[in-house]
Amino acid sequence: MADDSEEDVRDQLKAALWLAIGGMVDEETLRRNRNVTPQFIAALTEMVWAQIENVALDLENFSRHAGRTTINTDDVLLLARRNQDLHAIIKDFVDKQKATKAKGKSKR
């Protein structure tokens, strides 16, 4: 019974992910003037799903290794350690986020 509902939640999450990825694919393909098959979106969704699973387990273990139970941005940066460009993008993103947060606080 509990398994059933767990499955249901999973299916719903996957469907939501599918929708989100479908939107992104539409946006990209429209911009590039290309077409995709629906199966492509399905396959990409599966890939992203599997990647999120890997990422989730990595992040969890990174945070535990640092003696935390909450995953923070350092863990995400560690995730991107093997790809310098990706690391730079994520770092920029995180720094920008911190900057806007600091700005918001100083205004208040």
Added chain:
Amino acid sequence: MPPKQSATSSRGRGSSSTVGRPSKSNTAASKTKASSTSRARNQPPSYPDSPQVISDMSDLDPFAEDEQPQRRNGGGGERDTMDIDGEERPGQATAVDDDEDEDEDRKTIPPDLLTHVLQQFFEKDGTRVSRDANAAVAKYMDIFVREAIARTVVEKEKGFLEVEDLEKVAPQLLLDL
């Protein structure tokens, strides 16, 4: 200004926003584009965030182009301005509005959805995700998806993008990200 735009967009790759758009929105967008591009060029000092936005985008592309270094040389200087365009220009927003969505410049994986999916996979009880970290993971997955599409586009030069094309780029993609 508009002719120059079209010249750059035919040269640049996916980040050129005018390429695959219906001509009705194209003309409309290029007007807004002309004005807002100049605005974007004049204004950077007043937007402390914009340099980071630019580097976000320009970093995103170069490594989509690992297989095609000659393009990096081609559009390098101008891509920055084009990416400003893509990221924060009103013209882009109207273009997206034409499609369906109105609330954001670009579609992404919703952070709330990602939180739930991540929670699904956590094995230990009590693991939580900070809000910033969640947004960063959303960014990561956004890059993942766009990278997958970009690589598949390079892999398959014309026709529909199919599962087999994704299969060809998947192994290297998974190693790279």
